Amino acid sequence: MHEMSLAEGILQIVEDTARANAAAQVRVVLLEIGALSHVEVQALRFCFDAVTRGTVANGARLDVQATPGRAWCMPCGESVALARLGEACPLCGGYQLHVTQGEEMKVKEVEVA
Amino acid sequence: MCTTCGCGNGETKIEGDGHEHVHADGTVHRHTHADDGNHPHGLGHEHEHRHADGTVHDHSHEHDAAHEHGSEHDHFHHHGHVHEGGTPHHHEHDHVHVMPDDSVVRHAHAHDGATDLHYGQGPAHSHAPGLSQARMVQIEQDILSKNDRHARFNREFLAERGIFAVNLVSSPGSGKTTLLTETIQRLQPTTPVTVIEGDQQTTNDADRIRATGARALQINTGKGCHLDASMVERALERLQPDENSVLFIENVGNLVCPAAFDLGEAHKVVVLSVTEGEDKPLKYPDMFRAASLMLLNKVDLLPYISFDVARCIEYARRINPEIEVMQVSATKGEGMDLWLNWVRLHAVTARHARNQQVASLKRRVAELEAKLATRA
Numbered sequence: 001m002h003e004m005s006l007a008e009g010i011l012q013i014v015e016d017t018a019r020a021n022a023a024a025q026v027r028v029v030l031l032e033i034g035a036l037s038h039v040e041v042q043a044l045r046f047c048f049d050a051v052t053r054g055t056v057a058n059g060a061r062l063d064v065q066a067t068p069g070r071a072w073c074m075p076c077g078e079s080v081a082l083a084r085l086g087e088a089c090p091l092c093g094g095y096q097l098h099v100t101q102g103e104e105m106k107v108k109e110v111e112v113a
Numbered sequence: 114m115c116t117t118c119g120c121g122n123g124e125t126k127i128e129g130d131g132h133e134h135v136h137a138d139g140t141v142h143r144h145t146h147a148d149d150g151n152h153p154h155g156l157g158h159e160h161e162h163r164h165a166d167g168t169v170h171d172h173s174h175e176h177d178a179a180h181e182h183g184s185e186h187d188h189f190h191h192h193g194h195v196h197e198g199g200t201p202h203h204h205e206h207d208h209v210h211v212m213p214d215d216s217v218v219r220h221a222h223a224h225d226g227a228t229d230l231h232y233g234q235g236p237a238h239s240h241a242p243g244l245s246q247a248r249m250v251q252i253e254q255d256i257l258s259k260n261d262r263h264a265r266f267n268r269e270f271l272a273e274r275g276i277f278a279v280n281l282v283s284s285p286g287s288g289k290t291t292l293l294t295e296t297i298q299r300l301q302p303t304t305p306v307t308v309i310e311g312d313q314q315t316t317n318d319a320d321r322i323r324a325t326g327a328r329a330l331q332i333n334t335g336k337g338c339h340l341d342a343s344m345v346e347r348a349l350e351r352l353q354p355d356e357n358s359v360l361f362i363e364n365v366g367n368l369v370c371p372a373a374f375d376l377g378e379a380h381k382v383v384v385l386s387v388t389e390g391e392d393k394p395l396k397y398p399d400m401f402r403a404a405s406l407m408l409l410n411k412v413d414l415l416p417y418i419s420f421d422v423a424r425c426i427e428y429a430r431r432i433n434p435e436i437e438v439m440q441v442s443a444t445k446g447e448g449m450d451l452w453l454n455w456v457r458l459h460a461v462t463a464r465h466a467r468n469q470q471v472a473s474l475k476r477r478v479a480e481l482e483a484k485l486a487t488r489a
Binding site for chain 2: 038
């Protein structure tokens with residue numbers, strides 16, 4: 001349930017942003033969550049709704065951009081798609097993979113009013 | 114709301130410390146615990162939420178795809194916005210703007226998910242300025258940035274003192290604490306060791322460590338499932354570990370959550386015991402990816418169980434091609450020398466880096482003093 005910690009982290013960033021923009025309300029929070037990151041999106045949504053209750057982000061919609069995983073395959077010398085950790089290179093079937101994308105956990109944008 | 118786990122109240126407790134709760138609305142209250150650490154929590158504690166305009170209320174809301182926002186600018190989306198794992202998909206949605214003059218603008222968007230990403234193309238993300246009072250603020254901030262700030266502070270604190278810090282992670286029952294007490298007994302004659310112990314409850318583990326003569330501090334996370342960097346920062350302030358020492362942070366027994374939280378350590382070391390099953394690296398890949406070293410513990414039991422060591426190592430390297438692996442038995446001593454050498458090597462490196470830094474600062478002070486002398 002570290003999603004609750006993550007939701008708290010999001011709320012903090014969102015509240016700071018609202019304050020800096022003298023906003024009374026936060027309408028949309030846009031996250032970028034990589035497919036290989038430490039986040040279960042459904043759990044995060046649940047936690048986000050719970051922690052934002054009674055805050056400036058009360059009722060805000062949570063949009064999630066899922067960044068697909070990518071890795072560099074050493075033997076192939078190519079960038080390949082990686083749906084989840086532990087999967088083989090789709091080209092050579094090996095596991096000499098270095099993740100290059102998909103670990104993002106970011107607040108990208110906040111829509112304030 | 115507890116920042117650790119979302120329980121009704123934060124219950125994180127550092128031995129000898131007061132106790133602070135920060136609620137979702139920013140209110141903070143502090144109290145101390147009785148010595149036994151037992152106290153009722155979570156029930157009978159109420160607090161209200163006060164909004165910027167002074168209204169006070171408590172309410173819940175449904176949160177599905179369609180909802181209204183306010184009089185100037187309503188929009189309705191006919192779908193949720195979850196894209197899991199980059200699955201190709203195609204979808205469209207209508208979009209209604211009610212303008213300040215009450216005119217209604219309706220338009221539809223289509224996205225083709227097969228092109229992977231659609232950053233900023235969605236209607237929710239691209240309201241032109243002037244259409245409404247709402248505005249998008251670009252942030253691009255890591256969700257864990259606050260934790261990472263504390264972790265950076267810890268890392269500097271440790272580097273300045275030449276301390277080598279290891280974050281020990283595993284599932285409960287892998288033998289972390291026994292491994293630690295055996296490690297401390299072998300290291301202590303040459304290297305001072307301090308320990309930060311993370312558990313939900315009890316000071317049992319810290320007591321076991323203290324019995325070896327090493328200094329230890331218990332952090333009880335209450336309902337929390339992992340240590341975070343700010344807890345460790347507070348523990349470091351309290352512990353003040355020796356210069357040029359080794360610090361072990363024994364994380365809460367949990368193969369999931371601690372993977373995401375940088376504590377400022379030099380390395381995460383994952384302990385997996387052979388009684389757990391060789392496919393754990395595949396089941397809990399995040400942790401094996403975050404770790405630099407896997408200690409395969411309890412190898413003295415291998416003759417009595419079916420555990421394929423080679424396959425386990427292969428699985429771990431599927432997740433993390435660079436992970437080092439050592440087979441140890443904390444109770445029988447097998448493989449402990451290899452592990453101790455790993456710790457000593459890194460401890461010497463940390464000490465050396467610190468000495469280099471001190472030497473370079475001294476050179477700089479000497480240069481500046483020389484410069485000052487020519488002007489005096």
